[in-house]
Amino acid sequence: MNGQLPDGAMDVHSLPGGAKAALEAVLMVLDQPATEEELAAGLDLTVDAVRALLAELEREYSGYTVKAPDVETASVAGFGSTPRGFELRNIAGGWRIYSRADFADIVGKYVLEGQTARLTQAALETLAVIAYRQPVSRARVSAIRGVNVDSVVRTLAQRGLIEDAGTDPESGAILYRTTSYFLERMGISSVADLPHLSPHLPGLEGIAEFYDADRM
């Protein structure tokens, strides 16, 4: 059953590390916690199989060498007896990998180092574009600013100044809008209170969305 079909026909067991490694690969890059059902759907496994694999990974990361006889895995080598620096946690029904709580002080110190309390010029300009053109996708902000804004958008979201506003029905791209924290910092009560811009500035109509068009 080796994938003629583009999706879904992938047999996770045939890959190196098997279903467990595939699950791990997904968990490592997931930003939002995923439910067992979501994981099962993407991996083409039953919810029970996913649940067993999650339990196994959770134990492995905590430093227990496990044998899970009821789970069919290509090889259950497991981890050693030392806990890893990360852990798998189930929070509000969703699973995600986090840095292990034991290391919170070290990680916290690392995170704080090099952090500034000021937004960069690039971040400010990006925020301004989002504020005046919301809801707007990153691709459009990039098109307006002429540079890639991915990391700046992440910083702004982390700072609580912007948030996810659903997806664009056409392109499927995530849209962003400013938050109430942003209004608070600006000292205004709604985005309608933002000063008006010159009416001659272009709106979004003229901006090609390069992710969609994909022709260059």
Place this chain on the structure above:
Amino acid sequence: MNGQLPDGAMDVHSLPGGAKAALEAVLMVLDQPATEEELAAGLDLTVDAVRALLAELEREYSGYTVKAPDVETASVAGFGSTPRGFELRNIAGGWRIYSRADFADIVGKYVLEGQTARLTQAALETLAVIAYRQPVSRARVSAIRGVNVDSVVRTLAQRGLIEDAGTDPESGAILYRTTSYFLERMGISSVADLPHLSPHLPGLEGIAEFYDADRM
């Protein structure tokens, strides 16, 4: 030496999993590649120690059980012989965790944005010229490619693959160079790691100097 002092007095070796797990914990919260120096400073370790630990983790994740006798670790249990679903890579001068390429089809279902849009032939050629001739003006790229490259350059900048590198002192033209995001996307440490151009120049033996002399 358990922390009276808020910072710096933390002994990473005293924690479960030791320095290696602490390093792993930090790797979990990175949102961009971190250099060995940054990691060393954050963990209060020497750069050499961090380098050795990174190499050890890299091997562990790839499924090799390791013994690193020159590294003092609380316990070198190592991983089993199965590759994990993720890998640790040194790219664009920094280290970062990636999902393993084998699982791209599965992980791709969960990661909505980015990565997907492929570059056109025109964009790739322009990118290649900029990568090998940087810093370079659009006029020179156009001269090599024989077509106007303005819109392609704009799109490459929007995608974060190239950026403004100041202006040419003589002509005043904007110069372009590739970004570290380009290196990340290419999976290389620096532009020096790009494949050499000369083998792709058939029959060039006699006129190689023209390329270096940069006259056209």
Place this chain on the structure above:
Amino acid sequence: MAESKPGFEVRLANFTGPFDLLLGLIAKHQLDITEVAIATVTDEFIKYIRKLQKLGEEWALDEASEFLVIAATLLDLKAARLLPAGEVEDDEDIALLEARDLLFARLLQYKAFKHVAGLLGETLHQEGRRFPRQVALEEHFAAMLPELVWKHTPKQFAALAEAALRPKAPQPTAVGLAHLHGSNVSVKEQAEIMGLRLQQESPLTFRALISDADSTLVVVARFLALLELFRDKAVSFDQLSPLADLAVHWTAGTGDWSADNLSEEYEEHL
């Protein structure tokens, strides 16, 4: 990428095979460029592109633009080659030989970049199969971040937005025509002006024809217009000695020629 497609094949009296191979042979000096009938190559290529278009192949444009670059260079190369060279005796000959090598170097360079572009594309694709872990900061860490320093008034913020949203003035391009847009000069218009003038008085020197030009741009436009007129056999030139005044004769009958004949490429304003 279209690596596996059959590609364009050339059929000439002395060579049949893929276009790339033809270039390779010229590169290795195993085929003399002067023996390649570029017109034939071009005809064949146009046929090939038409066929692709009919099949709805989307890379026809890519391939056509590549062909244009290569064909233009081949043409330059051939022109350089056909000029009498013989023994290398003086600086001019050497300059000619250098020009030839430079042209060739340009062609090879273009091919090399095309090739590595393919490699880059492949690498980008392969690397795209790895996804970096870039997750949002865990909440307890995010809460530790220092409080944001915010000093912008709504007015200042609006000014920022104005600046960011204002369309950036396009930079002068490779062809360098963007800076000419200030004054609109049309080759067609200039052809008309000169046509009328020459029909009243012929011959006129080029110097006289541009004596009232108020900018370099007008001079350029008139020069281009003259070339067009010459091609349409509306004018003829004579020049007694190199760098002497160029005399322009009106050769078309009155009313036989109109600026509407000018080719489309010059209808645009410079």
